[in-house]
Amino acid sequence: xxxxxxxxxxxxxxxxxxxxxxxxxxxxxxxxxxxxxxxxxxxxxxxxxxxxxxxxxxxxxxxxxxxxxxxxxxxxxxxxxxxxxxxxxxxxxxxxxxxxxxxxxxxxxxxxxxxxxxxxxxxxxxxxxxxxxxxxxxxxxxxxxxxxxxxxxxxxxxxxxxxxxxxxxxxxxxxxxxxxxxxxxxxxxxxxxxxxxxxxxxxxxxxxxxxxxxxxxxxxxxxxxxxxxxxx
Amino acid sequence: xxxxxxxxxxxxxxxxxxxxxxxxxxxxxxxxxxxxxxxxxxxxxxxxxxxxxxxxxxxxxxxxxxxxxxxxxxxxxxxxxxxxxxxxxxxxxxxxxxxxxxxxxxxxxxxxxxxxxxxxxxxxxxxxxxxxxxxxxxxxxxxxxxxxxxxxxxxxxxxxxxxxxxxxxxxxxxxxxxxxxxxxxxxxxxxxxxxxxxxxxxxxxxxxxxxxxxxxxxxxxxxxxxxxxxxx
DNA sequence: GAGCGTCACTATGTATACACTGGATGCGGA
DNA sequence: TCCGCATCCAGTGTATACATAGTGACGCTC
Numbered sequence: 001x002x003x004x005x006x007x008x009x010x011x012x013x014x015x016x017x018x019x020x021x022x023x024x025x026x027x028x029x030x031x032x033x034x035x036x037x038x039x040x041x042x043x044x045x046x047x048x049x050x051x052x053x054x055x056x057x058x059x060x061x062x063x064x065x066x067x068x069x070x071x072x073x074x075x076x077x078x079x080x081x082x083x084x085x086x087x088x089x090x091x092x093x094x095x096x097x098x099x100x101x102x103x104x105x106x107x108x109x110x111x112x113x114x115x116x117x118x119x120x121x122x123x124x125x126x127x128x129x130x131x132x133x134x135x136x137x138x139x140x141x142x143x144x145x146x147x148x149x150x151x152x153x154x155x156x157x158x159x160x161x162x163x164x165x166x167x168x169x170x171x172x173x174x175x176x177x178x179x180x181x182x183x184x185x186x187x188x189x190x191x192x193x194x195x196x197x198x199x200x201x202x203x204x205x206x207x208x209x210x211x212x213x214x215x216x217x218x219x220x221x222x223x224x225x226x227x228x229x230x231x232x
Numbered sequence: 233x234x235x236x237x238x239x240x241x242x243x244x245x246x247x248x249x250x251x252x253x254x255x256x257x258x259x260x261x262x263x264x265x266x267x268x269x270x271x272x273x274x275x276x277x278x279x280x281x282x283x284x285x286x287x288x289x290x291x292x293x294x295x296x297x298x299x300x301x302x303x304x305x306x307x308x309x310x311x312x313x314x315x316x317x318x319x320x321x322x323x324x325x326x327x328x329x330x331x332x333x334x335x336x337x338x339x340x341x342x343x344x345x346x347x348x349x350x351x352x353x354x355x356x357x358x359x360x361x362x363x364x365x366x367x368x369x370x371x372x373x374x375x376x377x378x379x380x381x382x383x384x385x386x387x388x389x390x391x392x393x394x395x396x397x398x399x400x401x402x403x404x405x406x407x408x409x410x411x412x413x414x415x416x417x418x419x420x421x422x423x424x425x426x427x428x429x430x431x432x433x434x435x436x437x438x439x440x441x442x443x444x445x446x447x448x449x450x451x452x453x454x455x456x457x458x459x460x461x462x463x464x
Numbered sequence: 465g466a467g468c469g470t471c472a473c474t475a476t477g478t479a480t481a482c483a484c485t486g487g488a489t490g491c492g493g494a
Numbered sequence: 495t496c497c498g499c500a501t502c503c504a505g506t507g508t509a510t511a512c513a514t515a516g517t518g519a520c521g522c523t524c
C-alpha cells in the first residue's frame with residue numbers, strides 16, 4: 001500500500017472518529033512526522049481530504065479540519081434525498097428481486113438488543129447501500145453518494161440514536177427493501193423520502209438537545225467565518 | 233497562481249476541448265516537461281483530474297484520459313436529473329423573484345441567429361445555473377453539480393445541437409425560470425425533468441447518427457476493458 | 465504608550481534526486 | 495522456431511533540498 005493511501009486512510013479515520021476535531025490545524029511537517037511519511041504523500045492525502053470537504057484551507061498557510069453544524073446537516077440531507085430517492089427508484093427498476101427480498105427479511109428480523117445487535121444492524125445497512133449501488137450501476141451516482149456518506153459518518157457521531165428511533169429506522173429500511181424487491185419504484189422513492197425525513201428530524205432534535213444542555217466542546221475560531229467546505 | 237493550478241487548468245481545458253482525447257496516455261515526466269512544471273505539481277493536477285473522473289489509472293503505470301460513451305451519458309443524466317430537479321425546486325422556494333423573472337425575460341428574448349447569439353445563450357445558461365446555485369445555497373449540492381457539469385462539457389462536444397432543439401431548449405429554460413420566479417417548486421422540478429429528458433434524447437440521437445455515419449475517430453484500447461471513471 | 469514598519473522565521477510550494485516495481489526485450493535452451 | 499528466464503529500463507512513488515511568501519514579533523518613532 002502506498003504511503004499516501006495510508007496517510008489518507010489514517011487521517012480520514014481520525015477525522016471521522018473525532019480524534020481530529022473540527023478546527024484542528026493540520027500542518028504538513030507536523031502530520032508527516034506523526035504519520036511517519038514525508039511531506040509529498042501527506043500533501044496528496046490532504047488534497048484528497050480537501051476534495052472530500054473534510055479539511056479546508058482556512059488561509060494560505062493553515063489547513064484545518066472542517067466542522068458540521070445543523071445547517072450543514074440540512075444541506076447534506078437535501079443532496080442525500082435527491083440522490084437516494086433516485087437510487088432507490090432505479091434499484092427498484094433494475095435490482096435483483098432475490099437480493100432485496102433477502103435484505104428485507106434481514107431487516108424484518110434484525111435484533112437491536114445488545115451492542116452487537118446494533119453493530120450488526122449498521123453493517124446490514126452498509127450491505128443494503130452497497131446492494132443499491134450495485135443494482136443501479138451508475139458510477140457517477142455512487143461516487144456522489146460516497147462523498148455524502150463520508151460526511152454522514154461524522155453526523156452520526158453527533159446524534160445519539162434513541163432505541164425507539166432505531167426500531168422505526170429498521171422498519172423503514174425493511175419497507176424500502178421490500179419496495180425495491182417488488183419493483184415498485186415510486187414506493188421505494190417515497191419510502192426513502194420518509195426515512196430520510198425521519199432520520200434528519202431525529203438528528204436535528206438530538207443535536208438541539210445536546211447543544212442546549214451541554215457546553216460546546218469545539219472551540220470557536222477566534223476570528224473570521226467558520227471554514228466552509230471548499231469541495232475542491 | 234500556483235503551478236499545480238495552472239497544470240490542472242490547462243489539462244482540464246485540453247481534455248474538455250478534446251485536444252487530449254479519450255485514451256491519451258498522460259505520463260508524468262512527459263506532461264510535466266510539456267507544461268513547464270515539475271512532477272510534483274503535475275501529480276497534484278492529475279490527482280484532481282482523477283478525482284473528477286476525467287482521467288483514470290488504467291494500470292499501475294499508466295494514466296489515461298477517460299472516455300464518454302452513450303451509457304456514461306445516460307448515467308450522467310440520471311444524476312443530473314436527481315440534482316437539478318431538487319435544485320430547481322429548492323430555488324423556487326428560496327430564490328429571489330426579481331432575479332429569476334429577469335432571467336425568464338432574457339430567455340424569452342434570446343436570439344439564436346448568429347454564432348454570437350448562440351454564445352450569448354450558452355453564457356446565459358451559465359448565469360442561470362449560477363443563480364440557481366446561489367439561491368439554493370447548498371455547497372454540497374453545488375459541488376456535486378460541478379462534477380456533473382465538468383463531464384457535460386465533453387458531452388456537449390459530442391452532440392451537435394440542431395436549431396430546432398436549441399429553440400425548444402430556450403423555451404424550456406424560460407419555463408423553468410418562470411416557475412422558480414413564481415415560487416412553484418413542483419412546476420420547476422417537473423419542467424427541469426422534461427428539459428433534461430429532451431436534452432438527453434437529443435444528445436443520444438445525435439450521437440447515434442454520427443457514430444453510424446462517421447468512422448470512429450478514437451482508437452479503441454488494444455486490450456482490456458475501457459477505462460472506467462474511478463472518481464477517487 | 466500606541467502604532468507602524470521592518471526583519472526574521474516558519475510553513476507552504478516547487479524542484480530534484482533516489483528507490484523500487486513492473487514490464488519489455490533479448491538471449492539461451494529445448 | 496518457440497518458450498522461458500534473466501537482465502535492463504522506464505516510469506511511478508517517496509524523500510529531501512531549495513525558493514518564496516506570509517505572519518509574528520520587536521523596535522523605532524511620533
